[in-house]
Amino acid sequence: MTLVFVLLLIGCVLGAASAFVFWTEPLSILPLLERLTPNILYRVRTELPLVALSFDDGPHPVFTPQVLDILQHYDARATFFVIGDRALRHPDLLAAIRAGGHEVANHYFQNGPTLFHSDATFLHNLEQTETALDHAAKPALDPSLSFRAEREIPLLFRPPGGLAWPRQIQLARQRGYTCVLGCAYPHDPIHPPVGYIRWLVEKNLVPGAIVILHDGISNPTRTLQALPHILEAAHKKGLRLVSISELLRSTGSAPL
DSSP, X not given: OOHHHHHHHHHHHHHHHHHHHHHHOXXXXXXXXXXXXXXXXXXXXXXXXXXXXXXXXXXXXXXXXXXXXXXHHTTOOOEEEEOHHHHHXXXXXXXXXXXXXXXEEEOOSSSSOXXXXXXXXXXXXXXXXXXXXXXXXXXXXXXXXXXTTTSOSSEEEOOGGGOOOHHHHHHHHHTTEEEEOOSBOOOGGGOOOHHHHHHHHHHTOOTTBEEEEESSSSOOXXXXXXXXXXXXXXXXXXXXXXXXXXXXXXXXXXXX
């Protein structure tokens, strides 16, 4: 057996293992992720029957209202990680999200990677989004309030695409943010089958889980089709769908 063959075999095994983890997201991998990235929140350790639901990349004038209607029908709450420039364009949708009992959180100002941004640019995008959320909040809230003042600390941040340098996570933490990813993410931006979206999320619906879905992608039709089934599955398991902040408050979890 040649060295080249051995290396190819090892590469194939590692590739297959990576693909398995990517597509199945076994909860057993979470302790390793938490050790490798201790400043990122993937779940909350609790026995309380609570699961946090989140939506990324909105608000979208067509799809966000549809998500809100489904959530209202099932009496579910969620966290919407919004893009700052989209929040500026659709302040009415931010008001509708808040009116539905949901929370808004920072998903950066533009829907693009942070990896090539300087520290100054990264912080500027965070702050621009805060300003956008302030602006959107004014019609519904006391004008003296700010995005920070109206919420409890910690503030929540999710980098676009779920990717950021450790230095950027640290900069966000210095501004009072907790970086939140999740443990039930069905890769809906790449439009997998509805059955896969349902299967992946439903199998990971356990107390303290954080679900990541999208309302702001180009066509979240499959996500919208899967969402009622996901909410019904949570109900059958005796789980209540809440925002991330409510999950943290209810479990008494300290911010990262």
